[in-house]
Amino acid sequence: MLRRPDFLWVYAVVFIAFLYGPVLLMPLFSVNDGNFATFPLKGFTLRHYSSMATNTSMLLALQNSLKIAVIVSLLSTALAIPAALAITRFRLPGAAPIVSFMMLPLVIPSIVMGVALLVIILKFLGIQLSLWTVAAGHILICLPYCMSVLMSRLEGFDPSLEEASRDLGCNAWQTFVRVTLPLAMPGVISSLLMGFIISFDEFVIAFFLTGTENTLPVYLYSQLRFPNRLPGTLALGSLILIVSAVLVVLAEIIRKRGVPSGNPGDL
Amino acid sequence: MTDAPIIAMSGLVKRFGTLTVLHDITFDIERGEFFSLLGPSGCGKTTLLRILAGIEQPSEGTLLIDGQPMAGVPANRRPTNMVFQSYAIFPHLNVEENIGYGLRNMALSKSEAAARVAEALTLVKLEGLGKRNAHQLSGGQRQRVALARALVCRPKVLLLDEPLSALDKKLREEMQLELRALQRTVGITFVFVTHDQEEALTLSDRIAVMDKGHVLQIDSPRGLYERPESRTVAEFIGSMNLFSGRVTQVDPGGMAEIDGPAGRFRGIARPGLAPGDAAVAAIRPERIRILRAAPADGINAVAAALQASSYLGDRSLHVLVGTATGQQITVQSGPAADDTPEGGAAGLWLGWGAEAGLILPG
Amino acid sequence: MAFASVPARAGSQRDPAILRRRMAGFGLLSPALLLMVLMLALPVMALILMSFWTQDGFELDRTFTLENYRQLVATTDEPTIWFGIPFPFAYPVPAILMLKSLAMSLVATVAVIAVAYPMAYFMAFRITRHKALWIILITIPFWTSYLLRVFSWKIVLGFNGAINSGLKSLGLIEEPLEFLLYNPTAVVITLAHAWVAFAILPIYVSLEKIDRTLLEAASDLGDSRLKRFFRITLPLSAPGTIAASLLVFIPTVGDYVTPALVGGPGGTMIGSLVQDLFLKQNNAPLGAAVSIVMMLIIATLVSLFLWAIGYRKLRSRRA
């Protein structure tokens, strides 16, 4: 069939332009030799990037964010794997309401989770705010994503593969290590990457739960108010965008690889 | 009403990319016929039906329905309705809403539409199930809903794509009878797709046998069974014993003779055969007689040994092995016992009259 | 042992093998579930408890009182008029901001669905090759920093932003257009842009699941393409569309990043007030009460919406 450029094609192209256009202005202006994000463009420069190397508070924030993101991604994936297995492989009574409960952070406004955690941490537990409290909050919002990635992966392949392994004499743990985990590996890796991206980019909860130390988005937010720091902000924002985009593409490609999944929800 | 055919196809070709699925389809379907498209899986039956419905466009050729050219006429403006292989019952609508779906596109008053839906429900024996949801129906009921939904629009042609294939054997046989009776009642032309030859023979006025995108033969069930024009059709319809050889003689009276490893055979010839052509002698199992001694003229005679017999009540089936070629030959005998070979299983002869066999190009 | 192979329904509850399997299943589930309880259920309860306390300067008064809620609904004889709507409250700010947030979120959600639906339709029905590529293309913005996506609109709409400087350098305007940024419209546009990628996927999945022969059947029964869309495609994709609209509406009501960055004084929302009460005015109990009321209102509206839809479906079945 011939693919005619029709209304929907035009729409799709305009839509993609709308989706990416504003965001792509950031890297565009970040290499512009000027101090404002304005047209006409003045000339190409990388000085906004090179000056980041000497910005110690930013580097510190970056370090904090990386630490938190790695811990959060590991912990939430580690928690999500057994939970996803339990939901998809053991016909548990009450599994549906439990899953709905665990997916709640997807719909509760982050600010409510932020203040609720703030209240319990400060007023009830009396714990000092720190990077650890940020990490705890991030695990909460990453867990539903990690679980849905893993659940759709586990639903996508035939459970009789595992039964076959049991039949061939493997015990439950050997079956998990030799059959389930390798088959679910694309899901595991993309869960790790997603946990990392979500935590690395998260702002609202970090803003409420961080103590004296900044994460990168919190640092970025504090810079947004100063127009004279705009070029540096643009450079930093561009870097974050590029790194996130690369990780997302990686996560998606890995998730599609391996045993094809027959699950229509598994995008 | 005129006598012109309701559907006239001429030179229809359908290609998907480089794959040609239908080759030069040219034939007519008469008004009020129960017409079947019969052929193995993947031969293009569904594709042809979808072209008639307007869901698919032919790559070449013309199609007339009721005398009107159908080029550029979309499915929704054709006087045809379809019963889909998967039934395509709308899951968000109940039985009545499904059946009344097409009526909303006609200029009908509410009460008129309701009356027609009720009538259709009765016609397919679903009275009282109008408020059921689609997912509460059994396979047979879904099939009836699909049928009623198409019939209620009173199309000039009803297209049915293997509507019975999803049903179990008993229900299928019941539905075959109902479908045939229904077609007589409503008098609409039915174009019925199936890959089950028995079903096609039971139901149809005429059958088009298709293979690999070609129409091989169009005939009545009796015509197809008794006068297949090609080896493929002969093998596809019923069971047939074939003996290959070369034509030695063609009589002006329409008879021909071939000579092959299994012997000499004489039968009614397909026109166009000439001496020296490769050909097969085709004979139905029920036309063969089992003999104790060789027939005198040595024509249509095969020496064979009995391998197995099975008694089926109204008839018996015997499998024999030809002595000369080792090929299997099926013979069917009636309930009378005198046909059944007794005594030795070896040293038997098979024979039949020249009028019973066919000589086909092979 | 003859009975062992027959799975008896009543007996299965007490079958030790099944019980053991269930125990194992819950064992695997428990760490994640426990964490969710500790970090979601308990904090929300703490928040509820906090809303019954009061803040007195730097002191937290832990006696149980409805004072915060009373403050939110206390009436006065001189109603504050906002856009012609009288708010008869002594402290009208939360009520006004709540209504405003709901309205802005609603507009943003409607805009998101209106923009996302054709795109999802395009992906489900028009794309035959490189489907995965398009899905990734849609997914990337969704996973990249929300903060940056919002900030990018500040660059687009700002006084010294891309539109103004672009129009100026083209000679189309003399002075920058000030009405672009720092108003509710800017917030709605930004919200819609930030969330649109989120809405496409659920709609896309529900469209992708529609059996194509249903569409062929509808055409066969006389529907034009447009009619078929409204009678088959739209109703069958309704679950995904409803899910998408809720996934956008609920979180955006409480958003405060967007109003803070592009809203200006006129574009504040209820989330801005919560943030303000907690971090600036140091009145956590009142902030807690506002959050709770906000959640309750959202939950009520969503339930009403779902009930109305279910109800309408039921009614159309009967008609």
Ligand SMILES: Nc1ncnc2c1ncn2[C@@H]1O[C@H](COP(=O)(O)OP(=O)(O)OP(=O)(O)O)[C@@H](O)[C@H]1O
């Ligand atoms: N949309 C399409 N694109 C490419 N090839 C197609 C398409 N539709 C059908 N075909 C091919 O056309 C050929 C005929 O298909 P069709 O569905 O008409 O067969 P059929 O006779 O109905 O078979 P069955 O009995 O299995 O239903 C098949 O080889 C099929 O693969």
Ligand SMILES: [Mg+2]
């Ligand atoms: Mg077919």
